[in-house]
Amino acid sequence: MGAIARPTHQLVRMRGRSYVAFVFCPVVPIAGWLEEIDASIGHSPGFFIGKPVVLDLSAVDLSQTAILHLVTSLEQRNIRVLGIEGVDAARLSSDMPPLLTGGRHCVLTQNEPKKPEVKPKPISLLLESSVRSGQSVFTEGDVTILGSVGSGAEIVAGGSIHIYGTLRGRAMAGANGNPAARIYCQKIEAELVAIDGHYQTAEEIDATMCDRPAQVCLEGDIIKITPLN
The missing domain is CATH 2.160.20.70 (Pectate Lyase C-like)
Known part of the structure; x- marks a missing residue:
């Protein structure tokens, strides 16, 4: 009896790729903050079109409805929100951008003495x-x-x-x-x-x-x- 041919499966290739994202940090009152966004767009129309934007909500306490309204307001201004951070996952619905974690911060907090970390200097x-x-x-x-x-x-x-x-x-x-x-x-x-x-x-x-x-x-x-x- 001949050997049974088994189907071969092609592996899915996955690659990592990083992009520079703009981080928007709204403050209350949201209406006033949106007016500042409108002023910025007025000075440079189309600047944010096609740019990845992350919405950092750590400085505000918004309900799920308010978050959805904010995301919709930005989309109406041709600002596409790639993801949201600084908020509890329970406040995000399935039709909102995903919750992002692990973003790099500018300020390093050191709680206990550590040996100085030598980082390679960015290449010019x-x-x-x-x-x-x-x-x-x-x-x-x-x-x-x-x-x-x-x-x-x-x-x-x-x-x-x-x-x-x-x-x-x-x-x-x-x-x-x-x-x-x-x-x-x-x-x-x-x-x-x-x-x-x-x-x-x-x-x-x-x-x-x-x-x-x-x-x-x-x-x-x-x-x-x-x-x-």
Whole structure:
């Protein structure tokens, strides 16, 4: 009697992949917080479209109905919530974004003496050409761009951003929680600049800073743009 052929099963291949997500931390009154979101969208229409957003509800105490209304309000503004954190799972229904845990925090809490942990320094990125419109660059460390950053382009860095040409797109430094990060450019015509989550849009940038070298830094919670001597 011949051997019975057994069906073969193909293994499912799974890969890990990480993305930079914006974290929204609403505060009460929610209506006032949504007005601030509307003002931000008004300054930079379409900025959050297609961007992964996490909703951190740890600072508010919302019912299940209120959470659903908040998620719906953001979706009406073309802000798609990828997941929710900082809330009890019982308050989330099946038609809401999933509960997320394990996100990386910016501040490390040390309860007992430990040996200093030596972490590898993030690798700096060097781009020898310009970043064209529609392109996005993400790096954990500093980034140096020998060319310009075109309108509609986006630079996100955990460290500082150095641009030897003109900054016309969006530049976000200190994205991993580094308020000491800075942005340097030879000419600033930016759509948006941000450090550690604090930002200014094109309408808020002093017109006298255009057509000259500039640096962007964070003082407290305020973005400062000053001439680069």
